[in-house]
Amino acid sequence: MSALLQAARLDIAESVRARWFAIYALVFGGLIAILFIFGLTESRVMGFTGLSRMLLTYIQLTMAILPIFVLLSTVRSLVGDREAGVYEYMLSFPISLSGWFWGRFAGRFLVVFLPVFVAMLIALVVGLFMGAEEIPWRDFLWYSALLFSLSLCFLGISFFISALARTSDIAQSLAFVIWLALLLFLDLMLIGLLIQFQTPAEVVVGLALANPLEVFRIGAMMLFDPQLILLGPAAYMILDWFGNAGFMAYALLYPLALGLALAGIGFWVFRRTDLP
Amino acid sequence: MIELKDLVKTFRRTRVLDGLSLTIADGDRIALIGSNGAGKTTMIRCILGEYVHEGRVLIDGLAPRTHRTKVLKKIAFVPQMPPPLRMPAGDLVEFAARVHDSDVSTIREVASRLGLDLDEVRRRPFLKLSGGQKQKLLIAIAMGHDASIFIMDEPTANLDPAARQIVFDLLAERLDRTMIISSHRLEEVALLVNRVIELDRGRVVLDDHVEEAVDPSLRLDCEIVLRRPDAAFAKAIREWNFAPADDAETTWRGEVAGPDRLRFLGMLARYSGIIRALELRERDAAKKGREPAHVRA
Numbered sequence: 248m249s250a251l252l253q254a255a256r257l258d259i260a261e262s263v264r265a266r267w268f269a270i271y272a273l274v275f276g277g278l279i280a281i282l283f284i285f286g287l288t289e290s291r292v293m294g295f296t297g298l299s300r301m302l303l304t305y306i307q308l309t310m311a312i313l314p315i316f317v318l319l320s321t322v323r324s325l326v327g328d329r330e331a332g333v334y335e336y337m338l339s340f341p342i343s344l345s346g347w348f349w350g351r352f353a354g355r356f357l358v359v360f361l362p363v364f365v366a367m368l369i370a371l372v373v374g375l376f377m378g379a380e381e382i383p384w385r386d387f388l389w390y391s392a393l394l395f396s397l398s399l400c401f402l403g404i405s406f407f408i409s410a411l412a413r414t415s416d417i418a419q420s421l422a423f424v425i426w427l428a429l430l431l432f433l434d435l436m437l438i439g440l441l442i443q444f445q446t447p448a449e450v451v452v453g454l455a456l457a458n459p460l461e462v463f464r465i466g467a468m469m470l471f472d473p474q475l476i477l478l479g480p481a482a483y484m485i486l487d488w489f490g491n492a493g494f495m496a497y498a499l500l501y502p503l504a505l506g507l508a509l510a511g512i513g514f515w516v517f518r519r520t521d522l523p
Numbered sequence: 524m525i526e527l528k529d530l531v532k533t534f535r536r537t538r539v540l541d542g543l544s545l546t547i548a549d550g551d552r553i554a555l556i557g558s559n560g561a562g563k564t565t566m567i568r569c570i571l572g573e574y575v576h577e578g579r580v581l582i583d584g585l586a587p588r589t590h591r592t593k594v595l596k597k598i599a600f601v602p603q604m605p606p607p608l609r610m611p612a613g614d615l616v617e618f619a620a621r622v623h624d625s626d627v628s629t630i631r632e633v634a635s636r637l638g639l640d641l642d643e644v645r646r647r648p649f650l651k652l653s654g655g656q657k658q659k660l661l662i663a664i665a666m667g668h669d670a671s672i673f674i675m676d677e678p679t680a681n682l683d684p685a686a687r688q689i690v691f692d693l694l695a696e697r698l699d700r701t702m703i704i705s706s707h708r709l710e711e712v713a714l715l716v717n718r719v720i721e722l723d724r725g726r727v728v729l730d731d732h733v734e735e736a737v738d739p740s741l742r743l744d745c746e747i748v749l750r751r752p753d754a755a756f757a758k759a760i761r762e763w764n765f766a767p768a769d770d771a772e773t774t775w776r777g778e779v780a781g782p783d784r785l786r787f788l789g790m791l792a793r794y795s796g797i798i799r800a801l802e803l804r805e806r807d808a809a810k811k812g813r814e815p816a817h818v819r820a
Contacts, residue, residue, distance in 0.1 A: 257610065
């Protein structure tokens with residue numbers, strides 16, 4: 248436990264000092280600020296009911312930004328550390344490999360999740376002070392849970408890639424390709440599969456359910472639009488199969504399970520291969 | 524005791540360690556020498572449990588890979604290249620003290636002996652320290668805990684003569700411990716060790732014991748007389764903390780660490796054309812009841 252805390256502390260301190268973190272925090276803080284300006288404009292027309300809408304827009308933008316940020320920054324720093332000889336020295340200290348790996352995972356998770364969460368929290372608090380009639384606490388809690396799940400999922404993917412790739416070039420390329428593939432297999436590509444190739448609906452839905460980005464997207468939209476009128480056919484079918492509550496549970500648990508499973512495989516590889 | 528048995532390490536198709544077998548008894552102080560690619564660093568990393576390999580590595584009967592924390596608590600390690608850590612020097616020291624169950628004040632004390640003021644550099648990123656400061660800090664961290672095995676990969680490579688002398692003194696205070704000191708040049712470490720192991724292409728090609736004739740903490744008083752003043756010589760000799768004994772800067776006096784004398788003579792060889800006289804005399808030789816060994820030229 249102590250090793251885990253030591254490693255987590257190190258990683259948090261190291262990340263907070265890194266330039267990527269400053270940019271990362273700035274992006275989400277800036278995003279909220281920009282959205283707020285639009286939210287305020289909207290409030291003149293219909294009070295402050297724009298807060299839910301603003302949260303939804305924020306969450307949609309987060310979906311586009313957070314995964315690639317997490318993937319690239321994490322694989323770059325982990326594999327870069329190994330390449331530069333940081334592992335050779337730091338792993339000569341008496342610290343267990345599980346403590347080191349999971350400590351860094353936990354530390355990095357906090358660093359990745361907290362800015363996104365805090366930015367959203369600040370939005371609500373500011374909204375409260377600006378006289379919002381209704382604060383969407385339910386949406387806020389769901390979005391926080393979904394973001395928690397998404398952050399952990401992509402962190403798990405990052406740690407998995409970092410354990411497999413021996414150079415930061417390969418790790419970054421791999422991370423980018425994975426992100427691109429997940430992005431491509433959102434609704435539009437799935438519709439293309441259905442129409443162009445007449446792929447069976449089950450396969451398309453399976454692809455949608457396997458894609459953590461799509462799962463997150465459907466989950467987030469479901470809170471705003473319970474009938475999923477705004478989304479494509481795959482999401483509609485999924486809603487039909489799972490039901491509202493069932494899918495929300497899936498949207499929370501699947502990315503979590505996927506992230507932890509991939510991080511677990513990453514640890515398995517890390518423990519069985521050369522450390523530096 | 525460190526036991527390496529039939530150790531094989533292959534990177535892709537290159538066999539870096541080729542069935543290396545070696546037993547290092549407690550108290551052995553080993554100069555691990557060999558050219559680039561001989562397998563020195565790979566062997567060290569296997570001892571630290573950082574590489575998977577064929578064959579067996581046991582430290583006091585425990586495999587470092589499976590009993591990491593127990594084994595690594597006994598080891599103090601100084602790498603060849605200081606790692607590019609962004610954390611402040613103070614954080615690194617605190618981390619090392621915590622995981623080694625040692626005391627920051629001990630590390631501070633060793634650093635101070637090496638001429639590094641920890642309070643002055645503690646807020647600075649380790650990465651931003653000079654090469655010498657980094658090396659001193661890594662040595663202070665290694666020497667600041669009660670290790671029974673010291674593994675040092677070219678430990679004095681970035682140090683000035685004065686700091687090297689302190690490192691030799693620190694090592695001389697721990698002559699009862701097991702040491703593996705890797706170096707390209709035997710003369711760097713010859714006077715600290717009692718055994719020399721040379722690796723070539725992943726195998727032991729020389730395993731010899733060294734007569735412990737010279738005290739590693741020995742100092743030599745030195746006087747050099749030049750035929751004429753020379754600016755390049757003055758710059759080089761000042762790096763060894765020598766001072767001119769006359770205004771013309773033709774006579775220079777200073778002290779040389781015993782283990783450093785071959786390196787010192789190597790430096791002087793570059794200026795042999797302008798050296799009129801050279802005297803090297805063991806300090807306090809008479810007090811220790813030894814014949815005052817000295818070199819006159």
